[in-house]
Amino acid sequence: xxxxxxxxxxxxxxxxxxxxxxxxxxxxxxxxxxxxxxxxxxxxxxxxxxxxxxxxxxxxxxxxxxxxxxxxxxxxxxxxxxxxxxxxxxxxxxxxxxxxxxxxxxxxxxxxxxxxxxxxxxxxxxxxxxxxxxxxxxxxxxxxxxxxxxxxxxxxxxxxxxxxxxxxxxxxxxxxxxxxxxxxxxxxxxxxxxxxxxxxxxxxxxxxxxxxxxxxxxxxxxxxxxxxxxxxxxxxxxxxxxxxxxxxxxxxxxxxxxxxxx
Amino acid sequence: xxxxxxxxxxxxxxxxxxxxxxxxxxxxxxxxxxxxxxxxxxxxxxxxxxxxxxxxxxxxxxxxxxxxxxxxxxxxxxxxxxxxxxxxxxxxxxxxxxxxxxxxxxxxxxxxxxxxxxxxxxxxxxxxxxxxxxxxxxxxxxxxxxxxxxxxxxxxxxxxxxxxxxxxxxxxxxxxxxxxxxxxxxxxxxxxxxxxxxxxxxxxxxxxxxxxxxxxxxxxxxxxxxxxxxxxxxxxxxxxxxxxxxxxxxxxxxxxxxxxxxxxxxxxxxxxxxxxxxxxxxxxxxxxxxxxxxxxxxxxxxxxxxxxxxxxxxxxxxxxxxxxxxxxxxxxxxx
Numbered sequence: 001x002x003x004x005x006x007x008x009x010x011x012x013x014x015x016x017x018x019x020x021x022x023x024x025x026x027x028x029x030x031x032x033x034x035x036x037x038x039x040x041x042x043x044x045x046x047x048x049x050x051x052x053x054x055x056x057x058x059x060x061x062x063x064x065x066x067x068x069x070x071x072x073x074x075x076x077x078x079x080x081x082x083x084x085x086x087x088x089x090x091x092x093x094x095x096x097x098x099x100x101x102x103x104x105x106x107x108x109x110x111x112x113x114x115x116x117x118x119x120x121x122x123x124x125x126x127x128x129x130x131x132x133x134x135x136x137x138x139x140x141x142x143x144x145x146x147x148x149x150x151x152x153x154x155x156x157x158x159x160x161x162x163x164x165x166x167x168x169x170x171x172x173x174x175x176x177x178x179x180x181x182x183x184x185x186x187x188x189x190x191x192x193x194x195x196x197x198x199x200x201x202x203x204x205x206x207x208x209x210x211x212x213x214x215x216x217x218x219x220x221x222x223x224x225x226x227x228x229x230x231x232x233x234x235x236x237x238x239x240x241x242x243x244x245x246x247x248x249x250x251x252x253x254x255x256x257x258x259x260x261x262x
Numbered sequence: 263x264x265x266x267x268x269x270x271x272x273x274x275x276x277x278x279x280x281x282x283x284x285x286x287x288x289x290x291x292x293x294x295x296x297x298x299x300x301x302x303x304x305x306x307x308x309x310x311x312x313x314x315x316x317x318x319x320x321x322x323x324x325x326x327x328x329x330x331x332x333x334x335x336x337x338x339x340x341x342x343x344x345x346x347x348x349x350x351x352x353x354x355x356x357x358x359x360x361x362x363x364x365x366x367x368x369x370x371x372x373x374x375x376x377x378x379x380x381x382x383x384x385x386x387x388x389x390x391x392x393x394x395x396x397x398x399x400x401x402x403x404x405x406x407x408x409x410x411x412x413x414x415x416x417x418x419x420x421x422x423x424x425x426x427x428x429x430x431x432x433x434x435x436x437x438x439x440x441x442x443x444x445x446x447x448x449x450x451x452x453x454x455x456x457x458x459x460x461x462x463x464x465x466x467x468x469x470x471x472x473x474x475x476x477x478x479x480x481x482x483x484x485x486x487x488x489x490x491x492x493x494x495x496x497x498x499x500x501x502x503x504x505x506x507x508x509x510x511x512x513x514x515x516x517x518x519x520x521x522x523x524x525x526x527x528x529x530x531x532x533x534x535x536x537x538x539x540x541x542x543x544x545x546x547x548x549x550x551x552x553x554x555x556x557x558x559x560x561x562x563x564x565x566x567x568x569x570x571x572x573x574x575x576x577x578x579x580x581x582x583x584x585x586x587x588x589x590x591x592x593x594x595x596x597x
Binding site: 053075076079085092093094095096100101103104105106107109115116117118144145147148 | 451455456457459460461463464467468471472473474475476477530534535584587588589590
C-alpha cells in the first residue's frame with residue numbers, strides 16, 4: 001500500500017472578491033514522490049502554490065500536514081512547517097555571494113554578545129558542500145556571486161538550500177521554463193535526487209516532456225478545478241497535452257489553425 | 263602570479279572604482295595644485311568636508327543598498343542646526359537639551375519616512391521629497407515665528423563644544439573627522455561582519471525573497487531611515503555648535519553630494535551591491551575634488567564639471583567591475 005500523504009489539500013476553495021479562482025481542490029502529496037501540477041496559464045497553478053507557501057489563505061477547506069490541519073499566516077509559517085518554494089530564477093540574490101545568499105536570515109555567527117560576526121568560512125563551506133551533494137561539482141568557491149551561475153546551477157543552489165534547512169515539501173515553480181535542453185536535464189536530475197532523499201516534490205510545469213521524465217503523480221488544473229488526477233503510466237503524452245490545452249484536443253486546435261490560415 | 267590574482271580580487275570588490283578614483287584625483291590635484299594640497303592645512307580642508315558629508319553619506323548609501331533613497335537629509339541638516347540653536351541659543355536652555363531634542367527630531371522624521379515607505383507603495387524618492395519640503399517649511403516657518411529671524415546665534419562652551427563642535431590639531435581639523443572615522447568603523451562592523459549587513463544586501467537584492475527568508479524587512483527599512491535622518495540632524499547640530507550659529511537655508515547640497523559620494527563609492531543605484539569602504543573612498547574623492555580646486559590655478563567654477571565627469575566615469579567603471587565580479591569563476595579548482 002502507498003504511504004500516507006505528507007501534505008493534503010481537502011476541499012480547498014479560493015476566491016478573490018467575487019472571482020472564484022479555485023474550487024474543490026483535493027490533492028495528496030507523499031514523501032519521496034513527485035507530483036506534477038499541470039495546466040494552462042490562468043488555470044490556478046500559481047494560486048495553489050501561494051496557498052501552500054503561506055502567501056494566501058484558502059477561502060474554505062483545509063491543508064493538512066501529516067494528517068494535522070495547519071494554517072499558514074505568512075510565508076514564514078509555511079517554511080517552518082517544511083514547505084519550501086523555489087521560483088523560476090532560483091529566487092536568490094544575484095549580487096550576493098553563494099555563501100551569503102545561502103544563509104540569508106539564518107546566518108551562522110561566531111563570537112559572543114555584541115561582537116558576533118558572520119562566519120564566512122563556515123557559510124561558504126556548508127553552501128558549497130550542499131550544492132555539490134546535488135551533483136553540481138563545478139561550484140567550489142563560496143565567494144562567487146550567485147548572478148554568475150548558470151540557470152541550472154542557481155536552481156540547484158536554491159533546492160540545496162531548501163533541503164539543507166529541513167524542507168520536507170519542495171515546490172518548484174516552472175524550474176525548467178527559462179532553461180536550455182541541457183540545463184533543464186540537469187534540473188530534472190536534481191529533482192530526482194530530491195525525491196530519492198525522501199522529499200515530496202510539487203513540480204509545476206508547462207512542458208509535458210519534463211513532467212513525464214520525473215513525475216509519479218499528475219494533476220491537471222483547468223479553470224480552477226482538477227480536471228484529471230492520475231498516476232504515472234495511466235495516460236499517454238497526447239492525452240496529457242490535450243488536457244493541458246483545456247480539454248480540447250491539440251489535433252483539433254491544429255486543424256482549426258490550419259483552416260484559418262488556409 | 264600571487265600579486266596578479268590578488269589584484270584581480272581587488273578589482274572585483276565594490277570599492278574598486280572608488281579606490282582608483284581616489285588615487286586618480288589625488289594625483290591630479292597634487293600635479294596641478296602642488297604639494298600644499300597634501301600639507302596638513304590642505305588635508306584638513308578636505309577631511310573636514312569629507313567628514314560632514316561622510317556621516318550622512320554612509321546611511322544614505324545603506325538605504326540605497328537596501329533599495330531605498332532618502333533625500334530628506336537636505337532638510338534634516340538645517341532642522342538639527344536650528345533646533346539646537348533655538349533651544350540652547352534663543353531660549354538659553356541647556357545645550358544638552360538642545361542636542362537631545364535635535365537628535366530626537368531626526369529619529370521622529372526617520373520613523374515617519376520609514377513608516378510611510380512601508381505602509382504606502384509610494385517610492386521612497388517621492389516620500390522623502392515630500393518630507394524634504396515639509397521639514398524645510400517647518401524649519402523656516404517656526405524659526406521666523408519664534409525668533410523673527412532666519413539666523414540664530416548659539417554660544418556653546420565646555421564639554422559639549424569639545425565633543426561636538428570644536429577644532430583640534432592646531433585649530434584646523436574639525437572634531438567631526440573623529441566622529442566620521444569612528445562611525446565608519448562601526449558601520450564596517452555592522453554591515454560587513456555582523457549578520458545585519460547580510461539582511462540589508464538581501465533586501466536590496468530581492469525584498470520579497472528576503473522577507474520570506476525571515477528577515478524583518480519592515481523594521482530594517484524603518485531603522486535605516488531613522489539612521490539617515492538622525493545622522494543628518496547630528497551633522498546640522500554639530501555645525502551649529504561649531505560655527506556658533508544656525509541658518510534656515512543650506513543643507514540642500516547634502517542631497518546630491520551624498521548620492522554622488524555613494525555612487526562613486528560603488529553602490530548600485532538599484533540596490534543589492536556596495537560597501538562601506540567604497541562609500542568612504544567615494545566621499546573622500548568627492549571632498550578632494552571640491553576642495554582641491556582651490557589649490558590649483560583653475561577657476562573654482564570648474565569643479566562641478568570635474569565632479570560631473572568623475573561621477574559618469576565612476577558609474578561606468580563600477581559597471582565594468584561589477585560585470586567582472588559576476589562573471590568571475592575560478593579557472594580550476596586549486597587544491
